[in-house]
Amino acid sequence: MSTPAMPVPAPSAESSPALSEGERLINVFIAPSKTFTDLKRKASWFVPWLLLAVVSYAFIGAVAQKVGLRQATENQMRLNAKAQERMAQMPAEQRARAMEMSVMVTKVILFVVPLVALLISLIIAAVLMGSFNFGLGAEVPFGTSLAIAIYAQLPMIIKSVLAVVALYAGADPEGFTFENPVASNLGYFVDIGAHPTLHALAAAVDVFSIWVIVLTGIGFACVSKIKKSTAIAVVFAWYALYVLIFKVGPAVLFG
DSSP states (O other), X not given: OOOOOOOOOOOOTTTSOOOOHHHHHHHHHHOHHXXXXXXXXXXXXXXXXXXXHHHHHHXXXXXXXXXXXXXXXXXXXXXXXXXXXXXXXXXXXXXXXXXXHHHXXXXXXXXXXXXXXXXXXXXXXXXXXXXXXXHHOOOOOHHHXXXXXXXXXXXXHHHXXXXXXXXXXXXXXXXXXXXXXXXXXXXXXXXXXXXXXXXXXXXXXXXXXXXXXHHHHHHHHHTSSOOHHHHHHHHHHHXXXXXXXXXXXXXXXXO
């Protein structure tokens, strides 16, 4: 009488081969589930954050060289009709001082971009951890949530690289904005001056933002028992709320 075969347990994150940092970075683009599952073993986030920071500074350097920070600042101010109107009403000397101050503020913001990005990632990680843990019964530690939030942003590297290529290929400096450095969203094709609210909505339909949302949802699904579709829906709901409050709202009030 033969002994019945015992079922073979599915490999856990602990029994799967550990990924190197390089493999994690690459797999985000070709096999994201592998990277996010590996975060259960070691929830490190410094390497992807550092890579994002380096690429951000490369992008800023290209903007400074091919557009100029003063021109970039003027372009940003043109997006705000009320700010542009206030500047136009100032005496020439006061307007010049205000512009110099705006350029200085732009320089400071660009210098601390990686730190600001990390702060935003901390907030995103906290919000999503609370949503999944308290709303859906997941048990995702904060460190893992932060690692997911940062790894999921890696597609933005491609957006920055495309923007750098466009700048060096001869993109119009007067048409450059930090919000739309490349035509990756529908807002690129909507006149913000004529239709500020529509532009805010259209800009939210961004290829890279959607990619980040999907990756974030996959990440939380991989480190919990939540379905991928459910996890992606939760992340998308928070993104939609963010767009309504911080993009569409200001466009309606101040556009």
